[in-house]
């Protein structure tokens with residue numbers, strides 16, 4: 001594995017929209033330490049791990065919040081994976097978290113207009129001993145479309161040192177257009193050969209993520225996960241997508257991830273309507 005440079009940390013730019021935009025354009029990503037309060041992270045972690053535990057995938061009791069695997073590795077696409085993913089998808093807390101004020105405040109500055117939160121939210125459960133299915137190097141644009149000025153937020157639900165399989169980005173790779181893809185194992189199923197880009201001088205950037213850290217990257221930025229090499233810890237994380245509200249958006253970005261059930265079914269046990277169909281309040285540029 002090539003060298004991984006530390007992320008540029010952008011907390012000091014939070015009140016300077018021009019500088020935030022400049023930094024994002026330079027690197028293709030923005031990384032913040034402690035952007036999100038720890039309680040919000042732990043609450044969602046608890047909800048995710050409760051589901052994992054009920055399905056026999058994680059230890060319970062005092063060990064629940066440690067995220068210690070039982071059995072597996074289980075992975076996206078397995079029969080037993082869908083019931084877990086469906087429960088994640090129905091969690092009100094999971095969808096509400098995408099609207100965290102600290103995240104939206106930063107993004108409104110980055111986009112220079114009100115942010116549209118895509119409702120197609122993704123929860124990831126990455127087991128150890130599953131290197132083959134580690135997320136391959138890819139660009140999100142081919143999965144999302146709409147505007148290329150879409151940013152993905154990758155937020156681990158707890159600390160995530162590199163050996164637990166955090167996300168890394170190929171800094172500056174967003175300036176090279178769309179790269180050729182080939183079938184690959186792991187999330188998304190498509191991978192990019194990054195060797196030529198590394199030879200040209202692009203470098204991977206990453207970190208040992210701490211609770212509350214958040215990474216945002218442009219839809220053309222090449223990124224991938226590191227393998228989860230911990231002996232027994234499940235890596236939990238969320239992917240949320242955002243764009244300026246005036247920019248084009250595809251219908252697919254307004255559907256649930258994998259579109260396995262309609263929004264009405266997802267909303268069945270929600271307590272609030274605040275984040276239900278909220279995107280209909282925007283005058284969307286649908287493409």
Ligand SMILES: O=C(O)CCC(=O)C(=O)O
Nearest residue numbers: 124135140187225237239
């Ligand atoms: O968390 C992961 O392993 C994959 C996240 C990712 O690359 C994505 O959603 O685009």
